[in-house]
Amino acid sequence: MVRNFLFHRVNPERDKLWDPMDVALFERCIQYISKKYTVVLIEDIAFSDERFTKNKYATIMFDDGYKDNIQYAAPILKKYNCKASFYVVTDCIDNNIPTWTHVLDYSFQHTNVSEIDLSFDFLPDEFKVNNIPTAEKRIAYGSRLKPYLKKITHEKRGLVLDQIARSYNDIKVPELMMNWDDIKELSAAGHYIGSHTVTHCMLGTMSDETEIKHELLNSANRIQEKLGYFPLTISYPIGSYNDTTKRLSKELGYKIGLAVNQNIYDPAIEDLFEISRIELYNEPWWKTRLRISNALENIKSLIKYK
Numbered sequence: 001m002v003r004n005f006l007f008h009r010v011n012p013e014r015d016k017l018w019d020p021m022d023v024a025l026f027e028r029c030i031q032y033i034s035k036k037y038t039v040v041l042i043e044d045i046a047f048s049d050e051r052f053t054k055n056k057y058a059t060i061m062f063d064d065g066y067k068d069n070i071q072y073a074a075p076i077l078k079k080y081n082c083k084a085s086f087y088v089v090t091d092c093i094d095n096n097i098p099t100w101t102h103v104l105d106y107s108f109q110h111t112n113v114s115e116i117d118l119s120f121d122f123l124p125d126e127f128k129v130n131n132i133p134t135a136e137k138r139i140a141y142g143s144r145l146k147p148y149l150k151k152i153t154h155e156k157r158g159l160v161l162d163q164i165a166r167s168y169n170d171i172k173v174p175e176l177m178m179n180w181d182d183i184k185e186l187s188a189a190g191h192y193i194g195s196h197t198v199t200h201c202m203l204g205t206m207s208d209e210t211e212i213k214h215e216l217l218n219s220a221n222r223i224q225e226k227l228g229y230f231p232l233t234i235s236y237p238i239g240s241y242n243d244t245t246k247r248l249s250k251e252l253g254y255k256i257g258l259a260v261n262q263n264i265y266d267p268a269i270e271d272l273f274e275i276s277r278i279e280l281y282n283e284p285w286w287k288t289r290l291r292i293s294n295a296l297e298n299i300k301s302l303i304k305y306k
């Protein structure tokens with residue numbers, strides 16, 4: 001059994017819409033995890049029988065490739081002698097632009113433009129607008145829109161995102177990503193670098209196989225170009241995948257596919273292309289500790305509270 005712990009941003013600065021994990025909480029997590037489990041890389045144990053050892057192993061993973069990973073998280077990993085895996089979105093790294101979910105949050109939070117024509121036929125009435133007059137209303141709208149956008153097809157999502165980018169043209173998105181030198185430094189320190197696609201697309205919502213292949217292959221090729229190896233691992237953005245995703249990932253040369261479903265990875269029942277991960281958030285320590293021991297999800301399913 002392997003507990004795969006997933007982190008994103010680790011930062012002392014707070015964010016109203018998508019709060020990074022606080023640095024002190026991150027340190028507490030790593031201290032606790034490294035004391036309780038043997039911390040390994042999934043890339044080192046995925047193919048060995050060691051992964052079957054009961055309740056002993058943990059991995060530390062980061063999705064997206066934020067600069068704060070090397071700034072704040074890496075020194076703490078070093079302090080506790082832990083190696084981690086970092087799954088990067090290659091277009092975000094190449095252009096120093098955060099993922100579309102982050103840009104979406106940021107746009108609604110920072111634009112001063114009130115006119116926006118979101119009148120697409122496919123949008124439910126509650127999302128059809130042509131003007132959102134105040135900052136407060138834009139933030140509220142953005143936080144309702146994001147979960148909806150995660151459920152629709154890739155094509156429809158693209159139309160909405162393009163329209164938002166065109167309308168909120170007063171936004172300059174913040175430069176928050178690592179560059180390839182940062183990534184090389186992590187790799188040289190013994191951490192693993194894998195793929196998180198080219199554009200952070202939701203693979204399980206895409207139907208065009210050429211487009212899926214582009215996301216899977218071009219991100220891997222870019223990593224190969226920069227680091228000299230074809231990555232073993234694809235981490236599916238927003239945990240979105242289906243049978244086509246798994247098949248194409250395998251065909252194109254990946255060996256491991258990472259999901260996000262808040263469970264301990266049990267090699268006896270999960271295949272290598274849907275490995276479970278437990279995401280940790282910026283929450284009070286007691287909640288985080290329960291997530292680490294995986295008790296919070298069990299309690300939730302028992303009392304059906306969500």
Ligand SMILES: [Zn+2]
Nearest residue numbers: 063064237238
């Ligand atoms: Zn991601």
